Amino acid sequence: MLHANSEGLAPGSDVVAVNGGIGIDIIGVDKIFGASGANGFRALSPISLGINAGEFVSVVGPSGCGKSTLMLMVAGLMKPTNGQVKIEGSGLTGPLTEIGIVFQDHLLLDFRTAEANVLLQGEIRKLSMGPVRKRAAELFESLGLQASADKYPNQLSGGMRQRVSLARALVHNPPLLLMDEPFGALDALTRLQVRRDLETLWLQQRPTVLFITHSVEEAVGLSDRVIVMGPSPGGVVEEIPIQLKRPRPLAFGESPELRDYANRIYAHFERLGVLH
Numbered sequence: 001m002l003h004a005n006s007e008g009l010a011p012g013s014d015v016v017a018v019n020g021g022i023g024i025d026i027i028g029v030d031k032i033f034g035a036s037g038a039n040g041f042r043a044l045s046p047i048s049l050g051i052n053a054g055e056f057v058s059v060v061g062p063s064g065c066g067k068s069t070l071m072l073m074v075a076g077l078m079k080p081t082n083g084q085v086k087i088e089g090s091g092l093t094g095p096l097t098e099i100g101i102v103f104q105d106h107l108l109l110d111f112r113t114a115e116a117n118v119l120l121q122g123e124i125r126k127l128s129m130g131p132v133r134k135r136a137a138e139l140f141e142s143l144g145l146q147a148s149a150d151k152y153p154n155q156l157s158g159g160m161r162q163r164v165s166l167a168r169a170l171v172h173n174p175p176l177l178l179m180d181e182p183f184g185a186l187d188a189l190t191r192l193q194v195r196r197d198l199e200t201l202w203l204q205q206r207p208t209v210l211f212i213t214h215s216v217e218e219a220v221g222l223s224d225r226v227i228v229m230g231p232s233p234g235g236v237v238e239e240i241p242i243q244l245k246r247p248r249p250l251a252f253g254e255s256p257e258l259r260d261y262a263n264r265i266y267a268h269f270e271r272l273g274v275l276h
C-alpha cells in the first residue's frame with residue numbers, strides 16, 4: 001500500500017480510509033471494431049503502458065483517437081482485440097469492482113435523488129453506511145452540491161449531474177479511479193475547483209488514477225505522467241513525466257515550467273496535424 005508523502009499535502013482531512021492504489025499493466029492492447037481482419041475498424045493501435053500503484057497518469061489526445069475505448073478496456077467493460085490488461089499482476093477477466101469510474105456522460109439513475117445515487121456505491125458494496133454518508137456529505141459540500149442532495153437528476157444542470165457522478169466515483173475511496181473527461185460538462189470556475197479538489201484528494205489518499213482528457217492544462221497540472229496519443233487510430237506518441245512539486249498552480253501563467261510541458265504537448269499535436 002502506498003501512502004501520501006508530505007509534499008504539499010493538505011492538512012488533516014477526515015477521510016474514511018486510505019486505500020493507496022493498485023498497479024495496472026496494459027500490454028499490447030488494441031481494438032478493432034466490427035468485422036475481423038481488413039474489414040474491421042481499427043480504433044486503437046497497440047498500446048503498452050504500466051501504471052504504478054498510486055500514480056496519477058493522464059491520457060491526452062484528439063477526439064476519436066481511442067481514449068474512451070482504452071479506458072473501457074482497463075475497466076474490464078470491453079475486451080481488447082489483442083493484448084491484455086493486468087491488475088496487480090493478474091489478467092483481467094471481467095469488470096473491475098474496486099474502482100471508481102466517471103464517464104464522459106454522467107450515468108445517474110433517474111429514479112434516485114443525487115444523494116441516493118451516490119449512496120448506491122455503499123449499498124451495492126455492502127459497506128457500513130455511516131462513514132459512507134459522512135463522506136458523501138463532505139463531497140457534496142466540496143463540490144457545491146449541498147442544495148442538490150434531494151433533487152433528481154432531471155432537476156439538475158449538466159454540470160451538477162457531472163459533479164454528482166464525481167461524488168459517486170469517490171465516495172467509497174476506491175484504490176483506482178478511472179476518469180473519462182470528467183470535467184467536460186463543468187463551467188470554467190467549477191472545473192478549476194473540482195480539479196483542485198481532485199488533486200487534494202489524490203495527495204491525501206494516493207489512489208491510482210487514469211485520467212482521460214483533451215485538456216493539456218489539466219493533464220499537465222494533475223499528473224505524474226502524461227501519455228500523449230496521436231490521431232485515430234491512436235497510439236502513444238510520447239510519455240512525459242511531469243516533475244513538478246504539488247500542489248500546482250491552476251493558472252499556468254504562474255509557472256513557466258508548466259507552460260513548457262504544455263507547449264511540448266501542443267508541438268506534437270501541431271506536427272501531427274491535430275492543431276493547425
Ligand SMILES: Nc1ncnc2c1ncn2[C@@H]1O[C@H](COP(=O)(O)OP(=O)(O)O)[C@@H](O)[C@H]1O
Nearest residue numbers: 033041043062063064065066067068069070232
Ligand atoms: N462500439 C463501437 N463500435 C464501433 N466504433 C466505435 C465504438 N466505440 C468507439 N468507436 C469508434 O472508435 C474510435 C475511438 O472512439 P473513442 O474511444 O470514443 O475516442 P475518444 O474517446 O478518444 O474520443 C472513434 O472513431 C469511434 O467512433
Ligand SMILES: [Mg+2]
Nearest residue numbers: 067068069104
Ligand atoms: Mg472519449
